[in-house]
Structures are given as structure tokens and as C-alpha cells.
Amino acid sequence: MAVVKLTECIAPSFYSAHKSVQSEKITHYWLKGGRGSTKSSFVALEIVLGIMEHPDTNAVALRKVGLYLKDSVYEQLVWATDRLGVSHLWEQRVSPMQLIYLPTGQRILFRGADKPKKIKSTKVSQGYIRYIWFEECDEFMGKEEMDTITQSLMRGGSKFDVFYSYNPPKSAASWINREVEAQALRSDTVIHHSDYRSVPEDWLGAPFLQEAEQLRQTNETRYKHEYLGEITGTGGEVFRNITQRIITEEERQSFDHIRRGLDWGYGPDPFVYLAVHYDRKRGKLYIFYEFYRHRAGFDEIASAISTENPNRSEVTAESAEPRSNDELRARGIHITAAKKGPGSVEHGISWLQNLNEIIVDPVSCPNAAREFSGYELERTADGSTWKSGFPDKNNHTIDAVRYACERDMKKGGVSVWK
Known part of the structure; x- marks a missing residue:
């Protein structure tokens, strides 16, 4: 050779x-x-x-x-x-x-x-x-x-x-x-x-290098994507404050403002239960536990919540399923129904967007990591601009976090949850 x-x-x-x-x-x-x-x-x-x-x-x-x-x-x-x-x-x-x-x-x-x-x-x-x-x-x-x-x-x-x-x-x-x-x-x-x-x-x-330099000068974002291989985004990302990393056991032990929320689902839509820590002083939210299941029964759900939440701290749940919430209460889960109000989704997402950082552990919370990082506005039919409003899909963990942080998002003393 x-x-x-x-x-x-x-x-x-x-x-x-x-x-x-x-x-x-x-x-x-x-x-x-x-x-x-x-x-x-x-x-x-x-x-x-x-x-x-x-x-x-x-x-x-x-x-x-x-x-x-x-x-x-x-x-x-x-x-x-x-x-x-x-x-x-x-x-x-x-x-x-x-x-x-x-x-x-x-x-x-x-x-x-x-x-x-x-x-x-x-x-x-x-x-x-x-x-x-x-x-x-x-x-x-x-x-x-x-x-x-x-x-x-x-x-x-x-x-x-x-x-x-x-x-x-x-x-x-x-x-x-x-x-x-x-x-x-x-x-x-x-x-x-x-x-x-x-x-x-x-x-x-030389021609390759000239083309690269020309694009850098005329359209830096496109240059970064095509020539540097950077993930520049489409411009429609809803959450630009996401960090994915392992949340250490030492950090978890220090969490003293834990919030818990759940979003109901059974067949095509999953049931989601999340635990997060809200650091108000630094404007940071840590998503560190998730239970994400399709076709989960009440006993299975209650067991998972009780294991993560042995002290039976409050869990804020989607209010559209009162009978399901009662089933969990009967199994010893401290459920509070999220309150309704106008503009609930927009207000909650805006609050999350304005946090300094949302830290998601991709190992313990892979679905939250996927949904938060992938949540984007939808384009109009001709692709020229973005549709108004936030899409109501692939957002189950996002909804659970909104419910969990209900009390932290109060506006004028009134909760505005859907």
C-alpha cells in the first residue's frame, strides 16, 4: 500500500x-x-x-x-x-x-x-x-x-x-x-x-472561498447555516431560552421551590406529570422530572406521582377533566384544578419566554426537552409569514409546566389558566 x-x-x-x-x-x-x-x-x-x-x-x-x-x-x-x-x-x-x-x-x-x-x-x-x-x-x-x-x-x-x-x-x-x-x-x-x-x-x-465570503457579507445568517453548519433557527422558535443539560443530584437536593403539574391525556395524547423548580431570584426554571405515558391508568399515574412526591405536595392539574382529578384525589393525590381565564395560553407562554433560562434535563425529561426545543410558530399557507397564536400540538409538557407554575404567573392577583 x-x-x-x-x-x-x-x-x-x-x-x-x-x-x-x-x-x-x-x-x-x-x-x-x-x-x-x-x-x-x-x-x-x-x-x-x-x-x-x-x-x-x-x-x-x-x-x-x-x-x-x-x-x-x-x-x-x-x-x-x-x-x-x-x-x-x-x-x-x-x-x-x-x-x-x-x-x-x-x-x-x-x-x-x-x-x-x-x-x-x-x-x-x-x-x-x-x-x-x-x-x-x-x-x-x-x-x-x-x-x-x-x-x-x-x-x-x-x-x-x-x-x-x-x-x-x-x-x-x-x-x-x-x-x-x-x-x-x-x-x-x-x-x-x-x-x-x-x-x-x-x-x-479560490472560487469556493470567494462564494463563502460573499455570502458572509450579504447574508450572515444564511452563511452561518450553510458554511459553518450552525443551527440558526427558522425564526419561528417560541422558546429561545432553553438549555439542555444534566441536572445534578446536588442541584436537585437544593431545590426548595418545587412546582408540580399534570396535563390529561390517554389515547393519541399522552398523560404528562412534571416536577420543576422555580428560582425566582435568578429567573430560572429547572425541569427535572417527567412521567409521560399513553393509555396510563389511574393506579399507575397515582403510583408514579406518589413515588416522586411522597409528601403529597400540591399538584396543579388541567381543569377540563374534573372526574379524572377526583380519581386521583381518591388515591391520595393532592390535586388542585388550574383556574380558567382569558388569554391563558398566551400569558403562560409569554411568562415562560421571559424567564432568563429554562433548564431541561434531557435524560430524565426527554419529552419536555423535545417539546420545548421544538415548539415553533406555524407559517401561513404561502410561507411568507407566521400565523398568529401558538400552535396547539406537541405541547403537552408545556401545558403541564404552565399549570405547575400557575401561582408564579398570577397577573393582577387573578390566575389566567385554561
Whole structure:
């Protein structure tokens, strides 16, 4: 194999990621960034190098739509063999699409997720599939779809490397932007962000750099999203004061202004019970406990509330379900019905927006983290502006928090809850 210096192939921002691959301690690599960041080039190089180094391994490269395989991952991997000076050792086939390492017969296969049966039936004649690459993975329907694929492919081996490369969507509500925040908590996962500024200029060329600079000067927000890979938002985010992080046990022990609220649901809509701490002096709200269930029975609900709230402190509940509230009272839960009033939703959301910070623990409260970070205004039919009013969907935890903080939101001495 031709000797090629690492610095001649991989941009400096990927040196640490390369070391992680070499250490064999990491399984999942979420590689996000803007145009020209060379993240796809990095993945292609790692797969080619890995297969040549480990003779019992193979790879599968995927796109959501199979039609795009040839002009993206296939060409990128062909480029990698050429860049490493080993293209003479690889046979290129287009039908069926694959790259074959001639000395051993190892293969790089290509699959589109629009034909799931082909993925489930993917087999290799020798060794196992160690390397899995989801290119433009934000195009997939969600993490569950990709998990189904990896579960089919990750068989028969002791070490796997799964690469997810993508440009982050603008909206924090996008499933992949939310997912990566959760994945960052895993010990077997690397989250890597890159942009063109760490790439040698001669790799990109003068025209690319000129276009980037022109956009930076004329539309900085678009530049940040397209070239720096930043989540700039759509402009319709309702809560821009959200912080997602682990709330430590030490912090929890110090909470002395705990509020509790619940929002009723059973079938399509979930039942939600939340516990929060309101730090009035600093204008901060900590969301640290959630019970979020579909089709939960009264006994199950009462048990969950009693476990979190053994002292039977007050729980403010949605008032539209008086019989359900009575069922919980009969089971020893101290329920107070939220009071009605005009403009309740707008007033409550406005109060939450004006807090200095809303801290949500994404591990203990994943649904609250999802709903608060993803709650956005809706656009008009022509997409030119935003509809008035707040959308009444995907807001169950938001409603529970509004009820929990009812007494903190009093306006003129009158509660204004729906």
C-alpha cells in the first residue's frame, strides 16, 4: 500500500476523530458541519483504510434514496481509493454497485433506505460488516429508521464503526438536532463539528472561498447555516431560552421551590406529570422530572406521582377533566384544578419566554426537552409569514409546566389558566 501522510488527506479538524477510530473504543460518530468541511471525505478515507487494515471486515454506505448513491457515497469512496494511492487495488462495479478490494475480496456495498428489503437481505461472503455510513442522514425519517438498519447489519462481529454525516437543519426542532444532543451523553459516541475554515485553502479553491465570503457579507445568517453548519433557527422558535443539560443530584437536593403539574391525556395524547423548580431570584426554571405515558391508568399515574412526591405536595392539574382529578384525589393525590381565564395560553407562554433560562434535563425529561426545543410558530399557507397564536400540538409538557407554575404567573392577583 502506498504510504500517504495523514496530513495530506485529512483536514486538521479531523485528527482527533481519526485517533478515536484508531483507538477502537468508539462505535458511533456523528459528523456534522457546513459546506466544504470535508466530513464525507473523512468518512470515505476511514472506511477504505479500515477495510485494508482489517481483512475480516466489509462496509455498507447508505442514502435515504438509492438514486443518489452513485453521485455521492460511491464517488466519494472511489475518490478515497485514488487519494490514498490504492485505486489499482480496488475493482469498481456499478451494477450491482460495489467496490471490491482485490487482494482479499472484501466489499463496500451501497444501499438506499427506500428499498428496506435489500438492506435486510444484505450479506457478505466472508467476514462481517464493520463499517456503516449514513450519508446526509438528516434525510432519514428518524433515529428509529436508522436503528432498524443497523440492527440488521451489525451482526457477527466484535467491533463496529457507524458514521452519520450531515449538514444540520436550520430548526432546533429537527429530529436530528434533538437526537444529537441526546447521543452526546453516550460514552461510545463522538459528536464532531467542522467547517471549511479548518481545511487547507488549496483543497477548496479560490472560487469556493470567494462564494463563502460573499455570502458572509450579504447574508450572515444564511452563511452561518450553510458554511459553518450552525443551527440558526427558522425564526419561528417560541422558546429561545432553553438549555439542555444534566441536572445534578446536588442541584436537585437544593431545590426548595418545587412546582408540580399534570396535563390529561390517554389515547393519541399522552398523560404528562412534571416536577420543576422555580428560582425566582435568578429567573430560572429547572425541569427535572417527567412521567409521560399513553393509555396510563389511574393506579399507575397515582403510583408514579406518589413515588416522586411522597409528601403529597400540591399538584396543579388541567381543569377540563374534573372526574379524572377526583380519581386521583381518591388515591391520595393532592390535586388542585388550574383556574380558567382569558388569554391563558398566551400569558403562560409569554411568562415562560421571559424567564432568563429554562433548564431541561434531557435524560430524565426527554419529552419536555423535545417539546420545548421544538415548539415553533406555524407559517401561513404561502410561507411568507407566521400565523398568529401558538400552535396547539406537541405541547403537552408545556401545558403541564404552565399549570405547575400557575401561582408564579398570577397577573393582577387573578390566575389566567385554561
